[in-house]
Amino acid sequence: MDNNLQDIIVKTVVDILKQKDDSNGIKVGVSARHVHLSQKDLETLFGEGHKLTVKKILMGDQFAAEECVTLVSPSLRTIEGVRVLGPVRKESQVEVSRTDTFKLKVSPPVRPSGELKGSAPMALVGPKGSVFLNECCIIANRHIHMTPSDAERYGIKDNDIVDVEIQNSKPTRFYNVQVRVREDFNTEMHIDTDDANACAIKTGDRVVILEK
Numbered sequence: 001m002d003n004n005l006q007d008i009i010v011k012t013v014v015d016i017l018k019q020k021d022d023s024n025g026i027k028v029g030v031s032a033r034h035v036h037l038s039q040k041d042l043e044t045l046f047g048e049g050h051k052l053t054v055k056k057i058l059m060g061d062q063f064a065a066e067e068c069v070t071l072v073s074p075s076l077r078t079i080e081g082v083r084v085l086g087p088v089r090k091e092s093q094v095e096v097s098r099t100d101t102f103k104l105k106v107s108p109p110v111r112p113s114g115e116l117k118g119s120a121p122m123a124l125v126g127p128k129g130s131v132f133l134n135e136c137c138i139i140a141n142r143h144i145h146m147t148p149s150d151a152e153r154y155g156i157k158d159n160d161i162v163d164v165e166i167q168n169s170k171p172t173r174f175y176n177v178q179v180r181v182r183e184d185f186n187t188e189m190h191i192d193t194d195d196a197n198a199c200a201i202k203t204g205d206r207v208v209i210l211e212k
């Protein structure tokens, strides 16, 4: 066979395989509003020595708990039945969508999880008590959790920023998506319900990381 033709065929096959690999993409998980609690706040809300009950394993040691709380904003707007995610953390954190912020009349910043300085205040009410937290409420940024082996495959390191695209009935590109790499993560992109609803995305859909 002509060498030139052989090169073209090989290149085409490689491109097709790459496309196939890319079309597989990264699984999306849609995050509904939720709270993370410190052990101290957990005990204030649910009673002394309380331990969270696992409802559903999410990834690694992360789980959705049976426990729910009510959010009460400083202007006394409320959202009931907000799921607690475990395990307990050093600091309590409330993650809501922008749509929720209109109901609650608060203006939290868009932040990576754990960056609470300058975030919005919120009171949490449980069956045994309540806490008022001066800085706890954020709109979570769009982020991708990634296993170290996938990160190596993509040539990505912890805290890199990527752009992703979804091809569906409402094709969309998300820019400046934070990637977090950790051994106990699954490779999964997390967006909130506003992003998901606006772009017709549901849990299990797949996005593709765009080449820089």
Ligand SMILES: [Zn+2]
Residues within 6 Å of the ligand: 143, 145, 190
């Ligand atoms: Zn996440």
